[in-house]
Amino acid sequence: QKEVEQNSGPLSVPEGAIASLNCTYSDRGSQSFFWYRQYSGKSPELIMFIYSNGDKEDGRFTAQLNKASQYVSLLIRDSQPSDSATYLCAVNSRDDKIIFGKGTRLHILP
Amino acid sequence: DAGVTQSPTHLIKTRGQQVTLRCSPKSGHDTVSWYQQALGQGPQFIFQYYEEEERQRGNFPDRFSGHQFPNYSSELNVNALLLGDSALYLCASSVLDGSGNTIYFGEGSWLTVV
Numbered sequence: 001q002k003e004v005e006q007n008s009g010p011l012s013v014p015e016g017a018i019a020s021l022n023c024t025y026s027d028r029g030s031q032s033f034f035w036y037r038q039y040s041g042k043s044p045e046l047i048m049f050i051y052s053n054g055d056k057e058d059g060r061f062t063a064q065l066n067k068a069s070q071y072v073s074l075l076i077r078d079s080q081p082s083d084s085a086t087y088l089c090a091v092n093s094r095d096d097k098i099i100f101g102k103g104t105r106l107h108i109l110p
Numbered sequence: 111d112a113g114v115t116q117s118p119t120h121l122i123k124t125r126g127q128q129v130t131l132r133c134s135p136k137s138g139h140d141t142v143s144w145y146q147q148a149l150g151q152g153p154q155f156i157f158q159y160y161e162e163e164e165r166q167r168g169n170f171p172d173r174f175s176g177h178q179f180p181n182y183s184s185e186l187n188v189n190a191l192l193l194g195d196s197a198l199y200l201c202a203s204s205v206l207d208g209s210g211n212t213i214y215f216g217e218g219s220w221l222t223v224v
Contacts, residue, residue, distance in 0.1 A: 004152075032212075034212065042217070043198070043216060043217050043218045044200070045215070046212065046213075046214060049212055088153070095166065096166065097155050097168070098143070098155065098202075098213055099155060100152035100153045100154075100155075102150075102152045103151075103152050
């Protein structure tokens with residue numbers, strides 16, 4: 001079983017709509033969870049982190065964590081063409097390694 | 111406040127050669143992690159250094175080695191390069207303060223092995 005799983009996409013979303021990105025993880029002892037955005041040819045950029053069950057909002061971004069279901073999601077409201085990128089889910093496992101999923105490619109349609 | 115800096119940004123090596131990549135962490139950060147990212151994949155954890163010691167290691171062969179210096183900067187060395195070592199090598203820094211080990215990446219070093 002892969003440690004962090006994401007749908008590779010591409011996920012196509014009309015401009016102005018809500019983009020929903022999902023991630024599951026296998027280590028129930030994981031403590032913290034991250035979303036990174038990576039533009040083509042660039043390094044990953046941290047956009048959100050979440051430690052507690054529930055929702056965390058930052059501008060147009062909302063991270064959602066459900067530890068019982070081992071599920072993390074990222075919602076992007078009012079999607080913009082500049083949001084087109086690969087979104088990486090990362091999990092800090094119980095042995096303090098940060099493990100990444102393969103990423104979901106998001107394409108915002110103008 | 112300088113972020114994480116890496117050098118070189120791009121390099122080409124021949125199979126069997128050795129390469130050294132360098133990283134300076136973000137100011138105030140004492141922990142450096144190295145990741146390998148192949149095309150179309152997520153970053154794969156290589157190892158982490160804290161207080162000049164290798165603290166954690168991922169599933170990479172001994173050809174991959176590293177070092178951390180007293181000023182917290184770090185090097186990644188790869189010996190006997192294979193074509194499959196071609197990838198983006200990312201350095202990330204963090205502070206182990208119990209708040210979750212949030213990591214910040216440098217711009218990466220693109221390694222091509224021919």
